[in-house]
Amino acid sequence: MIKGKFIDNLPKVYGLYTGGFLVFIIIMAIAEQAGMSAKMIGIFFVSFTVLIYALIGWLSRTLQTDAYYVAGRQVPTVFNGMATAADWMSGASFVAMAGGIYFKGYGYMALLVGWTGGYVLVASLLAPYLRKFGCYTVPDFIGTRYGGNLARFSAVVVLTVASFTYVTAQINATGTIASVALDIPFEIAVYVGLASILMCSMLGGMRAVTWTQVAQYIVLIIAYLLPVFWISNNIGAGFFPHFMLADEVARIAELEGQFGFVKNSAADLATVPKGLSAITKAHSAVNATPWAFISLAVCMMAGTASLPHVMMRYFTTPSVRTARRSVGWSLFFIFLLYSSAPMLATLSKISLMDPNLATGIIGKSITEVQALDWYQNWNQAKLMFVSDFNGNGTLELNEFFMKGSAVVLATPEIAGLPYVISGLVAAGGMAAAMSTADGLVLAISNALSHDVYYKIINPKAETAKRLIVARVLLVLIGFAGATIAALEIQGILGSVIWAFDFAMSGLFFPLVLGVWWKRANAPGAVAGMLLGLISGTAYLIWVRSGGSGFLGITQLTFGIVGAAVSLVSMIVVSLITAAPDAATQKMVDDVRVPSGKTILGKQH
Amino acid sequence: MSKQEQHWEKTRNLLFITLAIWFVFSIGIFLFGAEMQESSIRPFGYPLTYWFTCQGSLAIFVILIFWFAGRQEKIDDEFGFTEREGDQ
Numbered sequence: 001m002i003k004g005k006f007i008d009n010l011p012k013v014y015g016l017y018t019g020g021f022l023v024f025i026i027i028m029a030i031a032e033q034a035g036m037s038a039k040m041i042g043i044f045f046v047s048f049t050v051l052i053y054a055l056i057g058w059l060s061r062t063l064q065t066d067a068y069y070v071a072g073r074q075v076p077t078v079f080n081g082m083a084t085a086a087d088w089m090s091g092a093s094f095v096a097m098a099g100g101i102y103f104k105g106y107g108y109m110a111l112l113v114g115w116t117g118g119y120v121l122v123a124s125l126l127a128p129y130l131r132k133f134g135c136y137t138v139p140d141f142i143g144t145r146y147g148g149n150l151a152r153f154s155a156v157v158v159l160t161v162a163s164f165t166y167v168t169a170q171i172n173a174t175g176t177i178a179s180v181a182l183d184i185p186f187e188i189a190v191y192v193g194l195a196s197i198l199m200c201s202m203l204g205g206m207r208a209v210t211w212t213q214v215a216q217y218i219v220l221i222i223a224y225l226l227p228v229f230w231i232s233n234n235i236g237a238g239f240f241p242h243f244m245l246a247d248e249v250a251r252i253a254e255l256e257g258q259f260g261f262v263k264n265s266a267a268d269l270a271t272v273p274k275g276l277s278a279i280t281k282a283h284s285a286v287n288a289t290p291w292a293f294i295s296l297a298v299c300m301m302a303g304t305a306s307l308p309h310v311m312m313r314y315f316t317t318p319s320v321r322t323a324r325r326s327v328g329w330s331l332f333f334i335f336l337l338y339s340s341a342p343m344l345a346t347l348s349k350i351s352l353m354d355p356n357l358a359t360g361i362i363g364k365s366i367t368e369v370q371a372l373d374w375y376q377n378w379n380q381a382k383l384m385f386v387s388d389f390n391g392n393g394t395l396e397l398n399e400f401f402m403k404g405s406a407v408v409l410a411t412p413e414i415a416g417l418p419y420v421i422s423g424l425v426a427a428g429g430m431a432a433a434m435s436t437a438d439g440l441v442l443a444i445s446n447a448l449s450h451d452v453y454y455k456i457i458n459p460k461a462e463t464a465k466r467l468i469v470a471r472v473l474l475v476l477i478g479f480a481g482a483t484i485a486a487l488e489i490q491g492i493l494g495s496v497i498w499a500f501d502f503a504m505s506g507l508f509f510p511l512v513l514g515v516w517w518k519r520a521n522a523p524g525a526v527a528g529m530l531l532g533l534i535s536g537t538a539y540l541i542w543v544r545s546g547g548s549g550f551l552g553i554t555q556l557t558f559g560i561v562g563a564a565v566s567l568v569s570m571i572v573v574s575l576i577t578a579a580p581d582a583a584t585q586k587m588v589d590d591v592r593v594p595s596g597k598t599i600l601g602k603q604h
Numbered sequence: 605m606s607k608q609e610q611h612w613e614k615t616r617n618l619l620f621i622t623l624a625i626w627f628v629f630s631i632g633i634f635l636f637g638a639e640m641q642e643s644s645i646r647p648f649g650y651p652l653t654y655w656f657t658c659q660g661s662l663a664i665f666v667i668l669i670f671w672f673a674g675r676q677e678k679i680d681d682e683f684g685f686t687e688r689e690g691d692q
Contacts, residue, residue, distance in 0.1 A: 106637070109657040116662045117630035123669045124622045128676075242659065246649025284654045293634050301630060319687045321677060335662050342658040459641040556640040592612055595685045 004501060010079055017052075018218050024048065025194020025222075027299045038419040042181035045423035046430055049219055050196045051271040053212045053434065054126035060204035060211050065463055068205030069136040070444060071316040075210055080322075081329025084189050084313040086217035086435035088115075088330065089337055091173025091405075092168070092496035094220060094432035097338075099404035102345040105281045107288035107296075111497075112338050114297035116331060118304025122229065123327035126305055127314040129591050134598025135315065137443070138308040138507070139451040142507020142529075145591075146522040149456050150324070153503065154529040156447045158506030159308045161533065164481065166307075166499035167440040169492045170488075171197070171478075173433035173487040176405055176492075177488050180381055181426040187486050193430075194482040197437045204279045209438045210316060216431035221336055223428020224408075228565050231347045231415045235357055241343045248350045252283045255353045259362060259397040268389045273382050275491060276401040283349060291552055296497075299559040303500025306507035308447070309439035322593040344400055347413040352400070359416050362397050369395050374413040378406060405492055445473040497556045498540070505536030509570050517574075518588050524574030526568040611683040618679065622672045629661045 008011070028041055062068055093115070100108040135141040138159060144150030174193025176584035179186045200212045228241055255599070261280055281287055304310065313330075317323040320430025336500065351359045361369050366388045369375055383406035389399055409429060412421040449470035452459055461469070490498070506529045512527075513520040539561040543549045553560050579585075587599055633640065633656060642651040649662065680686045 012632050020642050106654070106657065109654075110634075111635070112657055113630055116665050117626060120622065120626040120630075120668055121664050124619050124626075124672055243648045249650060249654065284651055286653050288637075288642045290635045290637055293637060296629060297634070297684070303650075319686060321673075324673040324676060325670070330667065331666050331669055335666050339659050339662055342654075382668055535645075589608060591607060592615070593685050595679050595687045 007074055007076065010076065012462070014079075014214060014218065017215060018222075021049075021219060023223070025420065025424060027424060029418065030088055032418055032420050038422070039183055041419055042426055043184075045427040046178065046181045049427045051432075052448040053215060054196065054199040054214045056215055056317040057200040057202070057204055062204050062207050063467065065136075065466065067207045068467055069315075069450065070312075071205075071207040071210045074318055075315055075316040077317065077322045077326045078329050079214055080313060080317050080326045082311065083213035084218040084330035085325070085333035085337075086213040086220065086431070087209075087313055088310055088436070088441040089220065089432050090436035090496060091429065091433035091494050092174075093337065093341075094224065094494040095177070095405045095408050095429045096491070096496075098344045098348070098499065099342040099402075099407035101342050102348060102407045103277055103279060103281065103404060105283050106286050107281070107292060109342065110288070110293045110296040111300060113343065115301025115304060116334060116338055117297065117303035119327055119331040120333075121301060121305040122314075123324060124216060125512050125516065126311065127327050128320045128324045128594065129383075130511075131314050131317060132320050132594060132598060134589050134600040135376055136312075136450050136600075137447050138311050138511070139447050140455075140600070141514065142510060142525065143451060143455065145275050145584070145587065146510075146520070146525045147580075148522045150457060151522045151525050151529075152451050154526050155507065155510070156451050158503070158529050158533050159447050160444055161508070162307065162499050163309060163440045163444045164477075165502055166309075167437055167444070167477075167481045168485045169490075169495035170433045170437035170440065170487065171481050172495075173405070173492050174430060174437065176434065177409070177426050177429045177483075177486060180383075180409065181423070181430075190482050193434070194478050196408040196430075197430060197434050197441065198475060198478050200434065201438045201442050202474055205467075205470065206232050206312070206316060209215070209442055210313075212315075212438065213435045218334065218436040219430040220428040220435075221333070223424045223431070224287075224337050224344075225340060227412045227415075227417060227421050227425060228344050228347065230417055230421065231351065231411070232343070234415065234417070235347070236351075237347070237353065239390060241347065242339055245346050246524035248346050249284050252346065252349055252353065253285070254565035255362075256282055256397075259353070262396065262398040264398055266391060268387070271387060272385055272401050276383070276385050278347070278398050278401050280398075282300055283346070285401060287399070289552075295553065295557045295560060299504060299557045300497070300500055300561060302504040302508045303559060305501065306503040306511060308503075308507075309436070309443040311511075312443060312446070313439070344408065344411065348407055348575075351415040353397070353412070356410045359414060362395055362400065364395055365393055366395050367393075367398075369400075371561070374410065377413075378402075378410050384410070437481075441474055441478050442543060444472055444477050444534075446471050448477075494556070501536060501559030501562065502533065503559065504532035504559035505566060506530075507561050509567045513570060515588070516604050518585050519574055519579055519585075520570065521574050521577055521580045522568045523577045526570075527573040528570030531569040532562045532566025548560075611679065611685060614646055614679045614682075615676065618641055618675050621670065623667065626665070629656070629664045633661070 139155035142155035175190035179189035232241035299545040314323045354360045383403040510525045540558045543555045615686045637653045647655045
């Protein structure tokens with residue numbers, strides 16, 4: 001039922017789906033008025049949406065390799081854009097980014113520029129050429145372009161390190177949301193999240209992931225925009241917040257001046273639960289050096305162009321031309337959310353800070369704040385905390401603590417919106433984290449099943465066996481990710497940033513030069529991938545264990561070290577070894593021309 | 605020069621233009637973040653640097669990609685390298 005006709009009917013199918021989802025929100029709103037408890041609303045939202053995704057996953061099951069690996073290469077431009085946007089916007093973008101901006105201001109807004117600017121590199125340097133190549137996975141491109149199992153295997157190693165770091169963060173995010181919405185312990189919620197992720201991807205591979213990601217995009221964008229518009233209208237800031245919050249931004253700066261940024265003593269901070277922070281940086285001031293801002297943006301941009309789960313989305317379009325346009329649509333759909341994140345941070349802050357608003361809590365008495373319903377809920381979940389450090393009985397700016405990942409989830413409640421919006425936001429966060437986790441788990445298991453198992457270990461394997469191996473690996477990787485996520489080594493935003501740095505260290509130059517430099521050869525690419533990854537990782541470990549670092553490169557921007565080593569070693573090694581043979585040079589020429597047959601066949 | 609070489613030269617030039625615009629709005633302007641913030645140009649009333657980080661640069665990237673895609677399609681058409689039905 002999903003072939004041919006389904007593709008033609010996509011706008012209708014997803015139009016109905018969107019309408020149905022809106023009706024569901026309205027029903028929940030009515031149920032809330034009729035007295036349904038907040039807890040039940042949360043459970044309904046999360047479980048209803050997850051069941052829909054699972055249903056789509058089941059309907060898209062397949063037994064064909066090209067459907068499993070590249071969704072049959074027939075995903076239309078705009079829908080691939082939506083799927084990529086969901087694939088791309090993870091728990092970090094949805095749940096953590098506005099929180100990062102809320103706490104750190106300008107310094108973290110580099111993420112907005114980096115995570116969008118990277119798409120210019122994707123569109124111009126890579127996506128159309130990799131689509132022309134006709135590969136199933138990113139290591140498939142590296143392995144065929146450079147030739148040899150070592151190059152292919154090195155690419156799998158880099159891909160696995162980067163994607164695995166990323167996926168633990170996403171499973172962590174699904175766990176955080178499921179534990180708050182379903183009211184279960186985090187250690188169990190992580191596995192609930194995992195089960196939902198696997199249901200979407202296991203039976204149908206890329207095809208199932210594509211159609212669930214489109215559905216997830218619709219949920220997450222409604223869930224992100226609705227509260228932003230609602231709060232803005234509610235507090236009279238303007239009906240279209242993106243163009244009308246200038247006064248609020250100025251007002252926050254004024255209030256910040258009035259309250260002042262008091263530094264808490266170490267002894268006071270020791271009483272605050274782990275991972276929570278107070279506002280310590282100005283909202284809109286330029287409070288980072290140009291280099292700090294630019295280096296973070298550069299890492300995120302190069303990382304975007306090297307992350308395999310994004311790149312492989314452009315393997316699913318019908319042609320090179322649509323792949324190119326699809327990148328534009330992806331970024332447009334991402335832009336809708338990213339341009340709203342700083343607005344959400346602004347609205348959240350003004351709601352908390354402004355004493356003229358009913359919701360403002362700074363300056364109120366501590367006992368009054370502690371009696372608030374929403375404060376008690378979030379405090380119980382260890383995501384919010386207040387303490388009267390100076391003993392004056394009123395809440396100061398430096399005495400209110402929140403976890404970065406709670407800002408988006410808690411803002412609707414803080415701003416006094418009905419609970420149905422909080423349930424919606426939880427469903428949106430779940431959609432964002434699940435869609436990215438799906439893409440990542442699939443990227444890793446596809447690389448292992450296609451590139452390691454089929455291309456290196458057992459090239460004679462039959463289709464059925466290949467797809468069984470792929471699915472077994474998918475489950476194993478999911479479980480490994482969930483187990484590590486349950487340990488909570490690094491916050492969501494931190495691990496995601498690391499993933500970009502890993503990808504950039506090992507894959508950026510080998511991918512780009514594979515298309516743009518004919519002289520690049522296999523030894524050069526292997527040196528670039530491995531030395532890049534090793535030096536980047538070594539720098540990270542050095543800085544993490546107390547090393548001073550150099551050139552102001554921090555543990556969030558170690559990709560600059562990795563990528564620089566990667567570029568130099570790739571060029572040097574390529575030049576001192578033999579040039580690629582004529583067949584490879586011809587292959588590069590063919591990749592550069594959009595028309596004609598793909599380099600690799602439809603089934604390979 | 606063969607047809608293919610000419611096509612690639614034009615493609616490469618388009619890449620350089622695209623990357624130059626990209627560089628200005630992703631890196632270039634943020635070298636002057638502090639100075640721009642003080643500027644009297646305030647889009648929608650927001651401080652200039654703040655506006656570029658949350659809307660300006662992002663919107664420019666979206667437009668840039670569609671512009672790039674359109675130009676590249678023209679180059680492909682000019683040399684008859686546009687894909688036809690059944691190519692893939």
